[in-house]
Amino acid sequence: MATATVPQVERENYLNKEYGVGSWLLTTDHKRIALLYLLSITFFFFIGGFFALLIRLELLTPAGDLVQADTYNKLFTMHGQVMVFFFLIPSIPAVLGNFLIPLMVGAKDLAFPRINLLSWYLFIIAGIMMMHCMLTGGVDTGWTFYTPFSTAFSNTKVIEAGLAIFVSGFSSILTGLNFVVTIHRMRAPGMTWSRLPIFVWSHYATSIIQILGTPVIAITLVLVVAERALHLGIFDPKLGGDPLLFQHLFWFYSHPAVYIMILPSMGVVTEIIPCFSRKRVFGYTFVAMASIAIAVFGFLVWAHHMFVAGISVYAALIFSLLSYSVAVPSAIKVFNWTATLYKGSIHYDAPMLYAFGFVGLFTMGGLTGLFLAALGIDVHVTDTYFVVAHFHYIMVGGAVMGYLGGMHFWWPKISGKLYPEGWARLAALIVFIGFNLTFFPQFVLGYLGMPRRYYQYPPEYQVLNVLSTAGATVLAVGYLLPMVYFLWSMRYGKPAPDNPWKAAGLEWTVQSPPTTFNFPEQPVVTWEAYNYDEIDKGHKQEAQVVG
Amino acid sequence: MAGNVDALFIFLVILSGLMTLLIFSALVYFAARYRHRKGVLAEQIEGSTPLELTWSIIPLGVFMVIFVWGALVYFQQRTPARDATEVYVVAKQWMWKLEHAEGQREINSLHVPVGRNVKLIMTSQDVIHSFFVPEFRIKQDVLPGRYTVAWFQATKPGTYHLFCAEYCGTQHSGMIGSIVVMEPAQYEAWMSGGSNGPLSATGEKIFAELGCVTCHRSDSQGRGPNLQGVFGKPVQLEDGRMITADENYVRESILDPGAKMVKGFKPVMPTFQGLVSEEQLNSLVAYVKSLSDSVGARPRSASISAPNSAPDQAQPQGSKVQ
Numbered sequence: 001m002a003t004a005t006v007p008q009v010e011r012e013n014y015l016n017k018e019y020g021v022g023s024w025l026l027t028t029d030h031k032r033i034a035l036l037y038l039l040s041i042t043f044f045f046f047i048g049g050f051f052a053l054l055i056r057l058e059l060l061t062p063a064g065d066l067v068q069a070d071t072y073n074k075l076f077t078m079h080g081q082v083m084v085f086f087f088l089i090p091s092i093p094a095v096l097g098n099f100l101i102p103l104m105v106g107a108k109d110l111a112f113p114r115i116n117l118l119s120w121y122l123f124i125i126a127g128i129m130m131m132h133c134m135l136t137g138g139v140d141t142g143w144t145f146y147t148p149f150s151t152a153f154s155n156t157k158v159i160e161a162g163l164a165i166f167v168s169g170f171s172s173i174l175t176g177l178n179f180v181v182t183i184h185r186m187r188a189p190g191m192t193w194s195r196l197p198i199f200v201w202s203h204y205a206t207s208i209i210q211i212l213g214t215p216v217i218a219i220t221l222v223l224v225v226a227e228r229a230l231h232l233g234i235f236d237p238k239l240g241g242d243p244l245l246f247q248h249l250f251w252f253y254s255h256p257a258v259y260i261m262i263l264p265s266m267g268v269v270t271e272i273i274p275c276f277s278r279k280r281v282f283g284y285t286f287v288a289m290a291s292i293a294i295a296v297f298g299f300l301v302w303a304h305h306m307f308v309a310g311i312s313v314y315a316a317l318i319f320s321l322l323s324y325s326v327a328v329p330s331a332i333k334v335f336n337w338t339a340t341l342y343k344g345s346i347h348y349d350a351p352m353l354y355a356f357g358f359v360g361l362f363t364m365g366g367l368t369g370l371f372l373a374a375l376g377i378d379v380h381v382t383d384t385y386f387v388v389a390h391f392h393y394i395m396v397g398g399a400v401m402g403y404l405g406g407m408h409f410w411w412p413k414i415s416g417k418l419y420p421e422g423w424a425r426l427a428a429l430i431v432f433i434g435f436n437l438t439f440f441p442q443f444v445l446g447y448l449g450m451p452r453r454y455y456q457y458p459p460e461y462q463v464l465n466v467l468s469t470a471g472a473t474v475l476a477v478g479y480l481l482p483m484v485y486f487l488w489s490m491r492y493g494k495p496a497p498d499n500p501w502k503a504a505g506l507e508w509t510v511q512s513p514p515t516t517f518n519f520p521e522q523p524v525v526t527w528e529a530y531n532y533d534e535i536d537k538g539h540k541q542e543a544q545v546v547g
Numbered sequence: 548m549a550g551n552v553d554a555l556f557i558f559l560v561i562l563s564g565l566m567t568l569l570i571f572s573a574l575v576y577f578a579a580r581y582r583h584r585k586g587v588l589a590e591q592i593e594g595s596t597p598l599e600l601t602w603s604i605i606p607l608g609v610f611m612v613i614f615v616w617g618a619l620v621y622f623q624q625r626t627p628a629r630d631a632t633e634v635y636v637v638a639k640q641w642m643w644k645l646e647h648a649e650g651q652r653e654i655n656s657l658h659v660p661v662g663r664n665v666k667l668i669m670t671s672q673d674v675i676h677s678f679f680v681p682e683f684r685i686k687q688d689v690l691p692g693r694y695t696v697a698w699f700q701a702t703k704p705g706t707y708h709l710f711c712a713e714y715c716g717t718q719h720s721g722m723i724g725s726i727v728v729m730e731p732a733q734y735e736a737w738m739s740g741g742s743n744g745p746l747s748a749t750g751e752k753i754f755a756e757l758g759c760v761t762c763h764r765s766d767s768q769g770r771g772p773n774l775q776g777v778f779g780k781p782v783q784l785e786d787g788r789m790i791t792a793d794e795n796y797v798r799e800s801i802l803d804p805g806a807k808m809v810k811g812f813k814p815v816m817p818t819f820q821g822l823v824s825e826e827q828l829n830s831l832v833a834y835v836k837s838l839s840d841s842v843g844a845r846p847r848s849a850s851i852s853a854p855n856s857a858p859d860q861a862q863p864q865g866s867k868v869q
Contacts (some may be wrong), residue, residue, distance in 0.1 A: 284594060346581050346583055
């Protein structure tokens with residue numbers, strides 16, 4: 001559906017305005033910082049993915065034969081730490097959020113451009129610390145750092161890994177802070193709260209979690225370091241501490257962190273589905289409020305990670321009940337996305353295929369969450385592959401699918417080039433098939449009792465593990481493809497029109513790629529969000545005249 | 548009990564299967580039915596509050612059914628039967644040490660008879676482990692510094708996996724063993740093999756060797772409380788609180804005597820932290836328990852108290868196999 005005329009001569013934009021390393025490393029342009037993040041997290045994604053492939057290869061056979069047990073333990077630890085803290089948490093917010101939020105609300109930049117750059121530098125410092133930690137021996141505590149193993153028994157670089165994550169947390173806090181202030185203070189005239197794209201609402205909810213939750217994990221990791229280095233008795237019973245205190249503190253952040261990963265992805269999908277259905281999103285207010293509800297309730301469910309950890313029966317009951325309260329707004333979103341398709345005019349471009357994939361995988365991830373929140377079942381399947389499969393359906397099936405969908409949807413705006421549509425549809429299909437082949441067998445493995453973090457396993461679990469490993473290789477191809485054709489398109493892709501999808505939203509009213517200060521003049525918003533009826537009836541948005 | 552877990556699981560599989568089918572067929576149907584056609588515009592729909600309420604309230608109702616059902620199963624899992632045989636479990640990197648109340652010791656295997664309730668009283672010497680028997684649908688983390696409890700009843704003879712389910716270091720996946728379920732007759736034969744005598748008798752010996760007996764006299768004239776009949780009963784503390792003397796209380800009172808002083812006594816008892824091994828501690832607990840047992844020979848505890856003043860202290864948990 002790409003249409004509209006493309007200018008022959010390349011206009012000045014944020015990419016070609018200045019050249020040279022300095023113009024990138026000292027930039028305060030949110031769009032350039034977004035690209036810096038894109039490069040950094042892509043690097044970490046492939047590091048984490050490499051670890052994942054080694055894990056899957058080791059598990060091809062029941063015996064431990066590819067690597068040593070200690071190496072395996074480091075692999076799954078660092079896979080988790082890299083993917084969670086250095087890819088998933090920054091992914092959509094720091095790349096797409098950074099790029100799009102000022103454009104979507106009609107601002108020149110984020111509220112604090114220099115702090116935005118600072119947050120990238122903090123991320124890079126944390127990344128270098130993490131890489132140094134991994135290259136000089138790594139860490140084997142599991143990404144969860146459970147005490148007293150991490151503070152008194154592990155012989156690996158726990159302190160270094162903890163400090164790396166501590167620093168990366170500040171990067172996350174600053175990004176969240178910047179978004180909240182921008183969304184409150186920098187909206188263009190006429191851009192009321194009820195006219196904000198759901199993408200912005202989702203990031204608002206995400207930012208709240210980043211600001212309120214991240215300090216808790218930071219403090220927790222400092223306490224781990226203090227106990228390990230200074231032998232202060234906090235978590236280790238031998239020193240008078242309480243190991244469950246650690247788990248409470250850890251999950252107080254790390255459960256809401258799941259929503260840092262999934263909420264932005266929901267935001268992306270809520271932009272894509274209306275565009276390719278040519279319709280306003282069904283139940284705008286409910287979808288927006290569901291994001292906020294998820295962020296708030298998300299803080300009240302952490303101990304559902306601890307039903308067999310030794311908490312009291314009554315604590316377990318309360319946390320099980322509250323866990324179901326998060327499921328309601330999640331269900332509301334799925335129903336509204338589906339309803340948006342009703343009586344639409346549906347196109348099947350690659351971003352839409354990713355969005356379909358997201359809804360499917362998120363639904364399955366969410367439904368298996370109902371199993372885990374049920375106390376009697378959790379006792380059996382917690383700490384097994386059932387849990388591994390469940391959270392990968394949410395965090396990889398959901399979050400990464402949304403991330404890729406968003407990258408395809410806004411790639412013309414970001415790069416000024418069109419990606420090859422045929423390849424992109426193929427990649428979406430490969431990712432979907434590869435993902436299910438990798439992770440569906442793990443639900444069965446978990447119910448049959450295979451514990452997670454096992455380097456070797458009884459032979460009866462082999463068939464399902466082989467299926468899973470086969471799926472992982474397919475999935476790897478699916479993830480490599482977009483990287484290849486995105487890079488290819490930067491050089492060889494067709495120039496993108498300003499609004500290739502005829503999409504609603506201020507970001508599509510400016511040129512592709514945008515100029516450094518986004519809008520030639522202050523935009524004034526006089527239309528509602530997702531005004532696809534007006535667009536398709538040929539009513540041009542006022543701001544389009546400018547572009 | 549495994550049957551109860553499975554029944555709920557199957558219910559959820561059917562329920563989520565139906566939900567997935569509903570969502571997927573709606574997606575596919577809409578995607579095909581409303582495929583873009585030239586000249587046909589989408590019909591704009593704002594939304595529908597009645598619909599939103601419907602698909603909020605109905606799921607909420609279904610969720611509450613799942614919650615209650617799951618909670619009922621969980622209550623069963625965490626309430627050990629009163630008549631259960633007790634086995635003390637000490638976990639360490641990377642093995643399971645098990646000791647029957649009758650005195651038999653095992654490593655990485657546990658022999659139990661069919662049809663008897665078995666209660667596991669567990670602690671760890673080092674990091675957190677987790678006692679997981681998939682076949683019995685039980686799992687309970689085993690923590691250093693306190694007891695946690697699980698229980699089961701095996702119904703079919705056979706050998707079943709015992710896994711450590713909480714990551715505990717290098718040989719985590721090697722910290723496995725087996726539960727050997729035997730016919731009662733075979734089990735009696737197995738039990739008549741070597742034993743050091745009942746755990747409570749070992750405990751009594753240690754109680755004398757460590758000199759506990761000089762203060763904890765059975766005539767209530769000692770400087771410490773008389774321990775006859777104390778286990779499983781409420782105890783009034785110096786600060787006025789009432790707590791139940793369960794395994795964790797006895798354990799704490801040996802290792803940290805000042806933590807919960809019994810009303811009317813002075814904090815004169817020294818700590819035995821570092822002086823007794825986990826196994827000796829288990830024997831002492833078994834001995835104190837046997838003092839509340841009129842039958843004497845095989846100590847059987849009253850059910851452990853309901854969750855009390857310290858909500859995050861280990862609480863009993865367990866399950867039994869159908």
